[in-house]
Amino acid sequence: MAETMIKADGLVKRYGDFTAVKGVHFEVYQGEVFGLLGPNGAGKTTTMEMIEGLRRPDEGHAVVAGFDTRTQLNRVKQVIGVQLQSTSLFDLLKVHEIVRMYASFYPSSVPIEPLLEDMILQEKRNDRVKNLSGGQKQRLAIALALVNDPQVVFLDEPTTGLDPQARRMLWDIVLRLKERGKTIVLSTHYMEEAHTLCDRICLMDSGQVIALDTPRNLVRNLQSDSAIEFRLEGADSWSGERQEAMTEALREVSEVKQVDQRKDIFVLYTDHLQASLVDLIGRAEGQGWRVQELQTRTATLEDVFIHMTGRSLREA
The missing domain is CATH 3.30.70.100 (Alpha-Beta Plaits)
Structure with a gap:
């Protein structure tokens, strides 16, 4: 059986009287694309941010690659890469400059030029960030999440707002990351995207997990083709x-x-x-x-x- 790379154990997050995440449990295995699927406000982003160590849970805890986010957060940061739902980039920097800057934040990093090539940004390496299209900015955000060669990659609604061609391009990138053995947690509200990319899907609604299985089994549970x-x-x-x-x-x-x-x-x-x-x-x-x-x-x-x-x- 594949190694468990992420364990979310009873995660709860409250904001005043509102409970955004209500006791979420799941495991993510090495080398799989794990999808968090649900509408806006379902708790997908908050759940991911608690696992990434960006938000402290009010109850429960998460373990990533064997490291507890409560007590070993610095170790967690070394093994994860994160593409946030909206990434603030330095508009006046050139593409290769911002990637090198992010690489300098880590003790070791991957070679920059092959990374730009993987993200289909080689031709844009000398362009300023402000001149990139939406799809190119999303690919740059993923490149920045990969500079430290992470074991686990978090992609928070990476294709929202993109045209169909740019979306398909990002799908290809995700599938190539999987082929390289990366563990990927992907949040989305696009059904086709989840069905195409994800090995398993955690269906969320109102801060709770309402189903978790492979796309085929989830549909098969309807008992109809x-x-x-x-x-x-x-x-x-x-x-x-x-x-x-x-x-x-x-x-x-x-x-x-x-x-x-x-x-x-x-x-x-x-x-x-x-x-x-x-x-x-x-x-x-x-x-x-x-x-x-x-x-x-x-x-x-x-x-x-x-x-x-x-x-x-x-x-x-």
Whole structure:
């Protein structure tokens, strides 16, 4: 079994009367990409900052690469690299200058030029930071997190605000880091990103862990491969009793295993898409249901989150 690189043991963080993180437990293994997935305000960043030693937990503790963040914080700092959600960089420095400056903070560092090449910044080495694009600044922030050749790399929503091409470029960088044996903790609210990059996903909501497994197992726990999603005209203004009656009626659709409803949107989960679709359309015609925007798709991590919390990641 892989070595445990991170152990979060009952982490709690309070701000006055508000508890941002409520007793989080998990382990991260060597060489894996571990995802913290959840909406804004779920407690992902606060959890990461407690593990990094940037915030002191009110309860619980964390161990990173065998070092306790409460008593061995200096040792922890030597073995981790951190890309914060927003990194303040010195705008007037050139790319190679800021990387060399950060490298000087550590007793030993990796060679600068290969690092810039890995981060696809070689052509920008003499550009000032203020002239970099959003994606280039994010890659620079990751380069700064890697100058000390850390065992564990923390990436806090590294692709937020980036265009699709820049996002894919960063995905490739993360996967290359994994190939080199780095342990990576990645927070995100993008389902596709978590599904593509992460070996395991810790699904967080309201400061708590609500599920932790591989992406495939999380989706498999829905017990269905496919989803039929549609709107029912006027359903968002129905009474609770009428909505419940409709949900019960939809459970009777052939081969449907689960039904989720959110306002006027209904999602039916099934392993036999054609049979369920034919029966749904037949019932809609017979009952006079006004079905709109009907689409079929494979089940996703978004469906897992909706099923467990009753709302989507985008709404939360």
